[in-house]
Amino acid sequence: MLPWNYGVHWTVGTAIFLGAFYTVLVIVVTTLISTALRSRRALQAGETGDVRWRSDFDELPARDRACRHELTGEVEERACINGFDCRECDDHRKFLEKRPPSAPGDKTFESFGMTFPLDRLYHRGHTWVRREPNGTVTIGLDEFVKRLVGKPDSLDLPRKGQRLRLHGTAWRMRKRNVTLRVVSPVAGIVVETGGPDAEWYLKVRPEQSDLRHLLEGFEVQPWVAREIERMRVALDAWGQAPDPGNGKTDVASIAANCPLPCWEAVCGVMFLRP
Amino acid sequence: MDRRFIPAGVSRCSTAKFLLWLAPWAAMLAFGLYSAGLCLVKGLNQTHMNNRFAFGLWIFLDLTVIALGAGAFFTGFLLYILKRKELRAVVNSAVVIGLMCYGGAMAVLGVDVGQPLRAWFTFWYPNVHSMLTEVTFCISCYLGVLAIEYVPIVLKNRKLRQVPHFLVFEHELHKLVYVFAGVGTFLSFFHQGSLGGLYGVLRGRPFAFREELGIWPTTFFLFILSAAAVGPSFILLTTWLVQKIARKPLVRPQVLRSLGRISGLLLAAYVLLKAADTVVWLRRTTPRSGFLPAQYYAWKPFGVWILFAEMALFLVPMVILLLPKLRARAGWLVSAAAMACCGVAVNRFVLTIQTLALPTLSFDRFLDYLPSWQETGTFLAVLAAAVLVYSLSFRYFGLFPEERELRREPALASESEPVLAGK
Numbered sequence: 001m002l003p004w005n006y007g008v009h010w011t012v013g014t015a016i017f018l019g020a021f022y023t024v025l026v027i028v029v030t031t032l033i034s035t036a037l038r039s040r041r042a043l044q045a046g047e048t049g050d051v052r053w054r055s056d057f058d059e060l061p062a063r064d065r066a067c068r069h070e071l072t073g074e075v076e077e078r079a080c081i082n083g084f085d086c087r088e089c090d091d092h093r094k095f096l097e098k099r100p101p102s103a104p105g106d107k108t109f110e111s112f113g114m115t116f117p118l119d120r121l122y123h124r125g126h127t128w129v130r131r132e133p134n135g136t137v138t139i140g141l142d143e144f145v146k147r148l149v150g151k152p153d154s155l156d157l158p159r160k161g162q163r164l165r166l167h168g169t170a171w172r173m174r175k176r177n178v179t180l181r182v183v184s185p186v187a188g189i190v191v192e193t194g195g196p197d198a199e200w201y202l203k204v205r206p207e208q209s210d211l212r213h214l215l216e217g218f219e220v221q222p223w224v225a226r227e228i229e230r231m232r233v234a235l236d237a238w239g240q241a242p243d244p245g246n247g248k249t250d251v252a253s254i255a256a257n258c259p260l261p262c263w264e265a266v267c268g269v270m271f272l273r274p
Numbered sequence: 275m276d277r278r279f280i281p282a283g284v285s286r287c288s289t290a291k292f293l294l295w296l297a298p299w300a301a302m303l304a305f306g307l308y309s310a311g312l313c314l315v316k317g318l319n320q321t322h323m324n325n326r327f328a329f330g331l332w333i334f335l336d337l338t339v340i341a342l343g344a345g346a347f348f349t350g351f352l353l354y355i356l357k358r359k360e361l362r363a364v365v366n367s368a369v370v371i372g373l374m375c376y377g378g379a380m381a382v383l384g385v386d387v388g389q390p391l392r393a394w395f396t397f398w399y400p401n402v403h404s405m406l407t408e409v410t411f412c413i414s415c416y417l418g419v420l421a422i423e424y425v426p427i428v429l430k431n432r433k434l435r436q437v438p439h440f441l442v443f444e445h446e447l448h449k450l451v452y453v454f455a456g457v458g459t460f461l462s463f464f465h466q467g468s469l470g471g472l473y474g475v476l477r478g479r480p481f482a483f484r485e486e487l488g489i490w491p492t493t494f495f496l497f498i499l500s501a502a503a504v505g506p507s508f509i510l511l512t513t514w515l516v517q518k519i520a521r522k523p524l525v526r527p528q529v530l531r532s533l534g535r536i537s538g539l540l541l542a543a544y545v546l547l548k549a550a551d552t553v554v555w556l557r558r559t560t561p562r563s564g565f566l567p568a569q570y571y572a573w574k575p576f577g578v579w580i581l582f583a584e585m586a587l588f589l590v591p592m593v594i595l596l597l598p599k600l601r602a603r604a605g606w607l608v609s610a611a612a613m614a615c616c617g618v619a620v621n622r623f624v625l626t627i628q629t630l631a632l633p634t635l636s637f638d639r640f641l642d643y644l645p646s647w648q649e650t651g652t653f654l655a656v657l658a659a660a661v662l663v664y665s666l667s668f669r670y671f672g673l674f675p676e677e678r679e680l681r682r683e684p685a686l687a688s689e690s691e692p693v694l695a696g697k
Binding site for chain 1 (some may be wrong): 283447
């Protein structure tokens with residue numbers, strides 16, 4: 001039946017059957033080749049970080065992808081589909097237009113004994129970003145994960161001059177045999193590195209001055225409340241419920257006390273890793 | 275020991291316990307491979323098939339697992355083409371089940387052809403007049419498609435995705451998975467249909483022969499519809515089983531109910547068409563062949579009970595799955611899914627074994643057939659391999675994306691007070 005075989009008799013049926021069969025084969029092979037080429041392009045363009053973030057983000061449960069406007073009560077229920085990059089979101093602008101002008105509020109916000117200065121912007125992966133007068137931004141870990149992780153066992157900071165991509169890896173740290181990947185809240189070039197002993201971890205010259213994707217002002221308080229709830233739920237799932245006696249758990253004691261799989265799961269939740 | 279390979283945020287049993295679970299299946303696989311090896315080395319005289327009874331246990335099981343494995347293509351079709359997003363929760367599991375069903379069927383066919391070294395002849399010198407050609411081409415192609423669909427599931431493993439090449443390839447492949455879902459649906463339609471057509475064109479076997487609709491006998495369409503109807507039921511059943519064995523929720527109950535509803539609707543269509551087909555077959559096709567319907571059921575053990583059993587095994591689950599109140603109860607839902615799976619097995623058994631056993635000429639006799647231990651062993655190898663691959667996939671790859679979230683679900687429902695306190 002195949003054209004190169006002895007005694008082939010071509011009929012309409014043969015042509016349709018072989019045509020359909022070879023079309024399927026061509027589609028499958030073309031799709032695979034296209035995938036390989038696209039992958040090669042992405043690797044050459046250094047988009048691994050973006051891909052990792054997009055892949056991680058897509059796997060987050062809808063609750064963990066709650067829109068910032070859901071946190072503030074501007075909308076009842078809404079899951080983000082833009083990888084927490086509100087600059088790509090058409091609805092974000094509409095929500096901002098509806099917001100009443102905000103009066104200057106407190107300079108800090110306190111929750112469960114943790115202080116969150118409001119002179120800076122916050123990323124959902126628990127980093128903060130502070131604009132500096134010289135055009136750079138300073139990046140640090142917020143009080144919440146600082147208490148959760150404590151002093152890391154080891155730290156892998158980027159080199160000076162290294163380029164960070166938004167939502168790529170800003171730096172890695174290890175605690176209790178678990179590697180924690182901190183998501184970069186901005187894209188830019190690293191100009192200076194700090195560490196856990198300093199107040200900050202990185203100083204970066206940002207590629208864009210537009211930082212609308214970060215939380216600010218009155219958005220921080222409901223976000224922190226949601227993060228506390230998310231952590232409580234994550235702990236509860238591993239049977240690490242708070243002591244019913246006082247209903248409280250010391251954040252700083254979690255790293256030391258909860259079993260390794262629980263620690264890994266809690267860190268995954270807090271650092272937005274599925 | 276293997277904690278680094280297990281998806282983060284989920285719990286699995288200890289390595290020792292897992293190995294203990296794998297051991298009997300590995301032993302069964304070894305026994306099955308020995309049985310298959312005997313058939314390959316010594317020939318098909320190791321089986322109880324002969325020139326008259328050329329289709330036996332293997333073909334019956336091939337047809338059954340291919341029908342049950344249809345959940346893979348149908349779930350993919352519903353999710354990626356019809357956008358039934360709730361089925362994302364089971365699509366990975368469906369792919370693994372499909373891969374094992376089709377892979378097992380192909381492996382058994384490799385033994386069944388008797389001369390496996392010449393198996394490639396079917397591709398090189400295909401017979402355009404044979405439904406088997408369509409079956410061979412489509413199943414081989416679809417097995418390839420399923421293997422491709424399995425790749426992203428493997429590459430999602432937490433260790434493998436640390437390799438940038440794997441991470442990016444998986445991401446890019448996943449973006450185009452709808453192409454494979456479409457191709458898989460096309461191929462599945464044709465091979466499921468051709469498998470049915472294979473029997474429907476047997477003019478010399480009035481028990482199987484059916485009249486044509488267009489260029490295909492009615493069994494072509496009935497096989498497609500029955501596979502599409504039972505596939506979701508099998509996914510439902512296996513998901514429930516895995517939940518019971520793993521002792522944890524893996525998907526939301528509404529996903530199982532949705533699978534049940536889809537299965538029920540398709541079963542209704544199938545029952546309707548099958549009833550019409552049976553009436554035409556008994557009242558028109560059979561008399562034209564010079565037979566009386568009663569003659570088909572005059573040979574024990576295939577009495578008329580088997581016809582009613584087959585009908586009941588489709589009709590009862592159809593009713594259960596279509597009634598929301600019954601569907602809402604796990605016991606009814608799972609029993610109905612199990613019945614539907616048994617129904618398709620009986621249907622394939624009847625068309626394979628009963629068709630060949632019944633005499634067609636006046637001097638023919640009713641043929642007996644019982645599979646040899648080598649045939650049974652070869653089938654057990656397929657079953658064992660399927661369980662082993664599924665177990666490894668469940669442990670190391672995220673087969674159920676909702677598992678992590680469901681672990682947290684009960685806590686989300688609780689109304690305890692905030693728990694944090696600063697230092």
